[in-house]
Amino acid sequence: MSRKKALINGTLINGLSTVYVALLTFLLIPIFIENLGVTGYGLIGIANIFSLLGYISFFDFGMASTVPKFIAEYRSKKQIDNLNELINTSLLLFIIIGVILAILIVPFLEYIIEELFSVPPEFFRSFVKVVTVLVVSYIFQFPLLILKGILQGFLRFDILQWALILVETLRFGVVYYLVTNNYGFEVVVYSNIIAPFILTTIYLVAIVKIFPEYNFRSFSILSIKKIRKFSSFQFIGKFSSLLYNNTDRFLIGVFLSPAVMGAYDVLTKIPMMINKFFGLAVSAIIPITSSLDQKTEENLIKGLYHRGFRFYFAFVCPIICASLFFSNEFILLWVGPEFLNLYHSLLLMIMWNLATTFLFGGNILIGLNRGMFELTAFRIGIALVKIISCYLLIKEFNISAIPYSYLLSSLLIFYILNVFKRKIGFDSKKFILDVFLIIISGIVPLIINSYILSKFSLSQNLFQLGLEVMLWCTIQWVIIYLIAFDSEDKKTITSLLKINA
DSSP: OOHHHHHHHHHHHHHHHHHHHHHHHHHHHHHHHHHHHHHHHHHHHHHGGGSTTTGGGGGGTTHHHHHHHHHHHHHHTTOHHHHHHHHHHHHHHHHHHHHHHHHHHGGGHHHHHHHHOOOOHHHHHHHHHHHHHHHHTHHHHHHHHHHHHHHHHTTOHHHHHHHHHHHHHHHHHHHHHHHTTTOOTHHHHHHHHHHHHHHHHHHHHHHHHHOTTOOTTOOOTHHHHHTHHHHHHHHHHHHHHHHHHHHHHHHHHHHSOHHHHHHHHHHHHHHHHHHHHHHHHTTTHHHHHHTSOTTTOHHHHHHHHHHHHHHHHHHHHHHHHHHHHHHHHHHHHHTOGGGGGGHHHHHHHHHHHHHHGGGTTHHHHHHHTOSHHHHHHHHHHHHHHHHHHHHHHHHHHGGGHHHHHHHHHGGGHHHHHHHHHHHHOOOHHHHHHHHHHHHHTTHHHHHHHHHHHHHSOOOSSHHHHHHHHHHHHHHHHHHHHHHTOOHHHHHHHHHHHHHTO
16 A cells, blocks of 8 residues: 555544544533533543543553554564564563552552542442542553554554444443433443453454464563663653643642533533544554655655645634534533533633644654654643643633633644744745635635524524534635645545545
């Protein structure tokens, strides 16, 4: 498979599966609130602090995001021994990490929960029990991180995402049935344990199938040392990202209440799903750029940034614009009028989504192993700004402190854009023009939808709202095609349609 086709297919598969899984989560949230209450839903959020979505993934030491790059590099050079050693040694290491963490945390878990989190007394015993099982599951959840990285390195995004779609669909059906039949928040947390176990099994079998030369006896600690320098930058960046993404949840759990945690999850769920979609959709770039010859393919790298960003921003900008315009209706139809006080905070979070699109070049730097110091410094910087601002503002502004802290940290994006310019060599005037043309393309759908709203009532259900969002996006995509894309872009779209026909 050519690089172009691999990049297109990987991006499409990652993007579509992310949308599908996000849709399932989106549908479950009002069901959780109705059947578990805001407090029950908030307890699920507190439990997630102990999952690999929270601080605990700090202990992957940057290897989970390093493995795909080196797997792709070894594979392109047909270095079978290096592949086997890296796969087996990293898997064994992550099993050991999971076992050690479970042994260290479980004896003190009840004390940690009692001292740090405001769990209502009637839920305390059951909450400790379910979180204990969650911590024990580190034994297979940590190796799952490596298995995902291996499949990414082999460019098997189809296996990764189809397995995820299957497991998440099953989880959705089971959780929906149990929650609507008076089971508590515990079943949701248990489902977050069982689903990764199934994925671990599927991915392990898949790797053995797609890699016939796999030898489970091949181990070497040198394979870890070879990637240590690169993973150290990833580790620092990952630690900063963990603080960036989880500190607000932690501060709410400590200073506020489970009910506010439930409101926080409602506020951030859609912006975070949008942001996750952005990240996963372009994750195929890392293994692709890792296989490039940087000495002879410099122009290809610059073209990948410019054309890649233009397509990326052209796709996501209409979604963000539509989300801003329809956010009030969305809250009413999704979770009800009692959450309308989150409207202005949601607008700010979606504006943050728009700012994060400018981080597109980060995956290219990682794949090329360029500017890692600067990229790591940026991650540390935005984490510190967000943590400090959130801590200072949360007691005064309550949940509104969350979007303020995200936007304040986004000011550092100007720094990383300068890094992209120096390390990738993109044309800043061309970049600004692309952004300008794509953003102003939203004027026409804004006028059309404002007129529709002035003549007709608000959407009656989420399906109707979805049609209005699609109308907005379709109009803006057509305008972008006409005013922002050059002839080569249009040829690329034509070839993309042929490839995936």
